[in-house]
Amino acid sequence: MINNLKDALERIEILEKENAQLKEELEKYRERNYGGRKKHNDAWMASYHDFAMKFESGMTIMEIVNEGKISRRTAYRYKAYYEELKQKGDSN
Numbered sequence: 001m002i003n004n005l006k007d008a009l010e011r012i013e014i015l016e017k018e019n020a021q022l023k024e025e026l027e028k029y030r031e032r033n034y035g036g037r038k039k040h041n042d043a044w045m046a047s048y049h050d051f052a053m054k055f056e057s058g059m060t061i062m063e064i065v066n067e068g069k070i071s072r073r074t075a076y077r078y079k080a081y082y083e084e085l086k087q088k089g090d091s092n
Contacts, residue, residue, distance in 0.1 A: 047074075048082075050069070051082075061076065
């Protein structure tokens, strides 16, 4: 319990130190790498454009996958994105 100014100042100092520690911890969480797929970063876009060119040239998804550069799941993910873009392009 705080009865005088000295106790209040000591309590403020303790709370300021605790606050600084919590801010440091919060910053660590903000800078944390969450991993996983980074949709639409440079590598993703390069791989997608490679897929789109092959797909538009008439290659099937399995032919693209058999080249070994992307997985079947990724190919279907790219195909869904490709069709979404085509649908948006047709509606405009």
